[in-house]
Amino acid sequence: MTKFALAAATAMVPALAAAQVDQGPANADFEAAFENQTRAPALDDTAVTTETFVDGLDHPWGIALLPGGDYLVTERPGQLRMVMADGTLSEPITGVPDVDNREQGGLLDVAVRDDFAETRRVWLTYAKSVEGGTATAAATGTLSEDGTELTDVQDIFVQSPPADAPMHYGSRIVFEPDSDNAFITTGEHFTQVNRELAQDLGTTYGKVIRVDAVDGTAPEGNPFVGEEGVDTIWSYGHRNIQGAAVGPEGRLWTIEHGPAGGDELNLTEAGENYGWPVVSYGVTYSGNPVGSGDARQEGFAEPVYYWDPVIAPGGMIFYDGDAFDGWGGDILASGLVSQSVVRLELEDGRVTGEERIDVGARVRDVEQAPDGTLIVVTDEAAPNGALVRISPAG
Template sequence: MIRFLSAILIPTLAWAEVPQGPPNADFTPAFAEQTRAPALPRTPVTTEVFADGLENPWGIAALGNGQFLVTERPGRMRLINADGRISAPIPGLPDVFDSGQGGLLDVAVSPFFARDRTVFWTYAKPVGNGAATAAARGVLGTDGRLSDVRDIFVQEPAVRGGRHFGSRVIPMADGTVWITTGDRGAGDSGTLVQDITTTHGKVIRVNADGTVPADNPFVGQDGDDRIWSLGHRNMQGAAVDADGTLWTVEHGPRGGDELNQPRAGRNYGWPVVSYGINYQGSDVGAGAARAPDFTEPVYYWDPVIAPGGMMFYDGDHADWQGDLLIGSLNPGALVRLKMQDGRVLGEERLLTDAGRIRDVEVLTDGSVMVLTDASRGKVLRLTPG
């Protein structure tokens, strides 16, 4: 049963920037509006509870018929029907490493789901005495079971600990799949992130069967052929814009959350440079925000938003067309970025009282589904305008 939550009519006001408190670091941005872009006029929105009672939901994917797949971090995937009813757990998933930030993570469906019924997901995979970020695929039968389940990527090497798994998965119409990974909490000692023979802190690109696309940037070199870009900390958001270009958003330490447009073979600097500082207040690396060998983030936040999932808006609300919607875990919000020519023109914070927002899904009718990450998490439907 869908329950009405609230109708919010916010006056059209513009601030110099979104109120967010003082920065943790004193770095100067590399270009105008790389951070603290002007506040956008407030958008009137209506919000309702679509479904609730989920345990730490992590990823949501629309099936195109009013139904959704949702993952719960402890290791369950469920179907949510058009009336908000939640199914029993879907059988057929592999075991997950359910510890710390690990568990069952993102979910996405094939661009041709109506024909091939293929589902993709990421998860923390138990490997020996440790764990690794993994991506898998399977076929969702009309009987509600997953079959033909197989991994298409497993992060190497597996390490101990329950932090910074990433991760998002985006299957593309050309048969390739984007996967994001985290540095597994290595911090300043994260030499694996700068090592192109490992898949820590990397954007990964594989074919849907796990093989390597021939045009990947490290094919034929000494690195792991599956790597697209490197030098990332903990990418928990990824989205493709109207031109088919990949964008990612990643957690910084204290400050330095980054929005990037990962380019083939580029290095984004972690943990050598950062626009943030370490949690205890010390410098990251040598204490520099940038260096010549590293690509600048398109945008960064200090203090952080602790980003979750994200998606470009292509619905019916004209003022939001092409904007980027990002879930915030801390302080919690739905963050809207006005984009133009690859730059951020303005920022708005919505749903600031909804708690930790883990994922975002834009629907064809112009509404937006968001997941709240809680022991009794919800799916909220937001309608702008």
């Protein structure tokens, strides 16, 4: 065989595809819009150890690190507790708003700002009973010095209109860097009628909301201030956003639940329409097409990454610790169905690799401890709800 013939024959042999995370068959038959938009190459497995940090919780949902290494953690039935750095669990903190604890509702996220030691200010999101139904709400209050009571609690956001379905509340709250503003995520309350409102700028269903974190007013720079639409809306066309974090570059990233397939990681920008329920990389739970039946159309923002089958996302962070070598700047996302922490490696705003760190339980939220290890929230009924520490093995 001549050198030319050998080269031609070699060129005809397809390159071996990079190994992917073992996740099973897809629900939908869509092609990705670009390389590594889904099923990115599998990263090398990280050797870890897991140990229960706190147990006996009832559907814990959100966690926030306090100065000094203590934590605040929510339980969906309506309890807010402090967890000491040594794992001691407090009695429920008083003064928490009443919650609608039906189905997916209850006390949901908790967050504090970097100035907590001076202000003692805490933010909560929750399902609120309102005249005509239920709504995602966000409130802020002051935690007493002894950590036993919230006072001066005031709502800064209440979703409208009231919903008839206690489902898909979204409900993460994160803070915009170098400003007084907060981003609050919502869901579209699940039903066929309700989900259409994710495209309706006259409602706050299926939206990212941007408000002043103390008084709830619409800040300058919101895309619909002075135009048709609710002036606190930042982005729209979302299904049920339960992960949100600000990246190292100061921009907002979110992860939302898809139906059967189609969980999405989005770089979430002002005024953008993310397509739900017109387009989706998933299908309905019965296997029928969603909306138009298309995965994408002109005018809708593409997800940076999507999963099919779903991970069923919870909270997320960008890792900036030293405990796990090579993780700096990576996304760590909670997975309920995947029962794992999902690590995504990013380069120039695109996913270049994925790893699953098995927890063996539904992971609802993840927080980075002061030493760079992880504290993950497992969403189980009492007494099985827990906080689990993940550390490097060895």
